[in-house]
Amino acid sequence: MQALLTPNEISKLSSDGFLFLGRLLSTEKVDFINKRLEELMLSEGEQAGRELLDSKYIKHPKEAGADRLADLVNKGEVFDIFYTDPKVLAGVEAVLGMNYKLSSLNYRAAKPGQGNQKLHIDWKNSYIQGVYKVCNSIWLLDDFTKVNGATRIVPGTHRSSLLPEEAMEDPWASHPDEIIITAPAGSVFIFNSHVWHGGTTNQTDLSRRSIHSYFCSSDQPQQIDQKRYITQETKDRIGLNGQKILDVL
Ligand SMILES: O=C(O)CCC(=O)C(=O)O
Secondary structure, eight states: OGGGSOOHHHHHHHHHHEEEEESSSSHHHHHHHHHHHHHHHHHHGTTTTTTHOOOOEEEEOOOOTTTEOOOOOGSSSTHHHHHOHHHHHHHHHHHHHEEEEEEEEEEEOOOOOOOOOOOOOOSOOOOOOOOOOEEEEEEEOOOOOOOBTTEEEETTTSSOEEEEEEEEOOOOOOTTTOEEEOOOOEEEEEEEESSOOOOBBBBBOEEEEEEEEEEETTTTSSSHHHHHHHHHHHHHHHHHHHHHHHHHO
16 A cells, blocks of 8 residues: 555655645546535534534543534435545554554545644543554645645654653644644645644634545554444445544444
8 A cells, every 4th residue: 555655655655754645636626525514504504513523532522713513424426435535544554553444534625714723632641652552634625825724843752752841831832843844735645643633713714624534553443433333324425444443344
């Protein structure tokens, strides 16, 4: 699987903790996905993201500064690609090894004027030595720019033995070594979720949309219990390979 990434790309992912995978979605596809997400936001209303509220593994499922939708796995074929794309899976394998599964597939849109997050890691906010448990990919559904709430990452920090709050007076503040991910809509970047990262403030008057396709190693609980939510329709559609990635076989 890792042959889909060059040795140089794997080495970059390993040393920096993140990697651009390029533009994996066409403009037409991005438009189609955004329309479906809009429909879901309308139809779910106040209930949007409710599956996250049910999860005992998420401490703060509601984020005032962002719109969220959860369990996209069961909300249309259009979302299948987010957890089956071979390049993404090659990146996940490079971080987590062969034994991994999808943890959750969620939508996050930083609202105008909001969306800033403190620098954090995605694993119980505690440091582990070298054996990584979680890996995320962010699919850009709008161009990410320096001002519209794009993700920031502090390269290499997955290899440090410190958490952001141990090393910084204020993890909400910007870090001197942070980089802001800027790329066109349809692009994907993957990151070791033990690298320090977070959303930034969206200083525009339009939402900054993205989908997070988040993976964990097989020995970890999923953020969304996929067995609980999986529908027969999804199972039939995604076949055995998809079911294996979701761990619902
Ligand atoms: O959407 C982003 O830019 C990052 C989101 C993130 O890190 C999170 O929600 O934990």
